[in-house]
Amino acid sequence: MAATPAVAAEKSMSGARVRTPRMRMRQMLDRVLTYALLIFFSLFVLIPFAYMISTSLKTEDQLFIWPIRWIPDPIAWSNYPQAFIELSRIAPNLTFWRILANTLFITLLAMTAELIAVSLVAYGFARFQFPLRNTLFIILLSTMMLPGIVTLIPTFLIWRNLQLINTYDPLVTGIWLGGGAWAVFLLRQFLLTIPRDFEEAAYIDGANVLQVFVIIMLPLIKPALLALAVLIFQGNWNNFMGPLIYLNSVDKFPMVMALKFFQESLSKEAPKWHYMMAMSTVMAAPLLLLYFMAQRYFIEGLTIGGVKG
C-alpha cells in the first residue's frame, strides 16, 4: 500500500510511529488550533454565565462601573436574602421558603406521576402485541408535533369546568394522563434493547405481570429512568406557561413566577439587576447541582432520541 501523506498522518495519530519533524509540527499546530477554538467558543458560553453570578454579588452602585469588576468589591452576599425580603414586602406570604416549597411540590409530584405513567405506557408499547399497536404508536409520535398552544385553550376550559383553576392540579394531577410523548418514545427505544429472557424466566417461576414489571423490568431500565427523571425535573422546575395560566394567587407561585412577579412589580422603572440575577442564580442552582452530580444522565437522555432514534 502506497503511503500517501494523509494516510501516514492518520496512522501516526492512531498509534503507528511514522513521524517526520514536519509532520510533528503540523500536528502541534493542529492541536493548538483545536484548543484555541475550543477556548474561544467556551468564552461565548462562560462570559454571560460569569456575568450573571458576578452581578448577583454586586452592590447597586457597582452595577454600572466600567471596566467591569468581575469580582465585586465589596461582595454583597446579602443580595441573596435581600432579594427575597424585597419580594415579601409586597407579597407578605411569598417568602423564600414558601416559594421553594411551592416549586418542589409541583416538580416532585409532576415528576413522580410522569415517570410512573410513562414507564407503564412504554412497557405496553415495547412488550405486548395487540391490535392497533403500531397505529397508536404513530399517533403518539405525531402528538409531539402538536404545538402546546393549540390544545392549551380547551385544556384550560376543562380545568375551569372542574373548578380547579388556581390550584396545583392542572400542573400535577393531569400529568398522570398526559405523560410526555417524547419520554414514552425514549423509554420504549431503551426497552427494545433489553432481551426478554429475564421476564420469561420470571413468568415461568410464576410471577404475575405486575411483579415482572416492578421487580425485573424497573431495575433493568433504571439508567433510562434516571435520564428521564433529570430531564423531567428540569422541565417542571422551569415550566413557566403552566403556572402562568393556572395560578392566580401570589402565595402559590413557584420560583419562575416569583421571578416574573419581581420583574414586573419591583423592577419595572429602575431594574434591580443585582437582585434579579441573585434570584435567577437561586433558581438555576438546584439544576446546576443536579447537572454536576448526574451529568451522565442529562447527556444520555438528550442523545438517545437524536442518535438511536
Add this chain to the structure above:
Amino acid sequence: MEAAIQSYWPTLVRWSLVGGALGAMMYLLNTGLQRIGVKRDIARGYAFVLPWIFGFLIFSLYPFFYSFYLSFTEYNIFQPPRWIGLDNYVRMFTSDRNFWPSLRLTMLYAFFNVPLGMIGALGVALLLNRNVRAIGFWRTLYYLPAVLPAAAVALLWRWMFSPSSGLINFFLQPFYALFNMQPLAWFTDPNLVLPAYVIMGMWGVFGANAVILLAGLKNIPRALYEAAQIDGAGTWAQFRFVTIPMLSPTLFYTLVTGIIGALQIFTQAFFITTPQRAGQFLNVLIYQEAFAFRHMGYASAMAWFLLAVILALTLLVIRSSALWVYYESEKG
C-alpha cells in the same frame, strides 16, 4: 406555613386518587378482558397503554378538535361560543395590525436561529471529536447554558443587552466612539430585536445540539474514514462524503426539533417584551389574545395557523430529507 399546607393538601389528595383510580382501571381492564376470553398479551398491552389512551383522548384529541371549532367562533368564556364562520381568519389576515409583524418576527427568528445554532453546534462537535483531552470537561462546559432555566437566561440577556449599562454595549464602546454613533438599543430597538434574540437563542441551544451531534459523530465507524483515505480522500472530501451523510439523520433530528422549538418560543419572549413595531412572538400574541383579552375564538384561530405553519415546515423538511438524509438500513 398553615396556608401553604392548605393549598397543597387538596391537590395531594386528588393527585393520589387519580393515580390510584388509574391503577385500578388498568387492573380491571387486564382481568376483565382476559375473563371475556381476550388473549393475555392483548389484555396486558391495552392495560399498560391505558394512561396514554386516556391522556390522548382528553388532553390531545378533544382539545385539538374543540380548538378547531372555537376558531370559527367568538368566545369570551362567560357567554357560550357564537359561530362567526371565517371571520377570525379574515380578521387575522386582513385587519389585525399585530399579526403580520409577529408572524414575520417568529419566522425570521426560526430561519436564523436554527441554521446558525446548528452550524455552531456542528463546529464544536467536530472540534470535540478530534481526540481532545478531557472531553468530559468540555462537554460539561458547553452544555451548561442548556441547564439554566429559560426565565433566568432571558433576564440575563436582557441585562447583557441593556442599552445604557449592559455588558455588550460596554464591550462595543470603543466601536461606538470610533464611528461616533449612539449605543445600540438591542431589545428595545425594533430593528435589533431579531439579532439580539438570535444571539440569545444560540447561546441557549448550541451546546445541547453539540452534545447530540457529538454522540452522532462518535457513532460513525472509523473504518469508513480509513476506507476513504485509502481511496485518497482529503480532509474536506472525508467531511463531505463520510461525515455529513453519516451524520445526516442526527442533523435531521436537530433540524426538525429546532424548527418546532424555535417557532414556539414563549418563556424568553414573555420575559423580554419586544417593541410594538417589531411584533411579538406568535405564542405570546396568542397567549395575550386568549388570557388577557379573553378572545378565545380568535386566539384558537391563530393557534391553528401556527399549527399549519409548523406542519408545513416539518413536512417540507421531511420531504427534502429524501435528498440529503442517509439511512444505512435503507441502502445497504
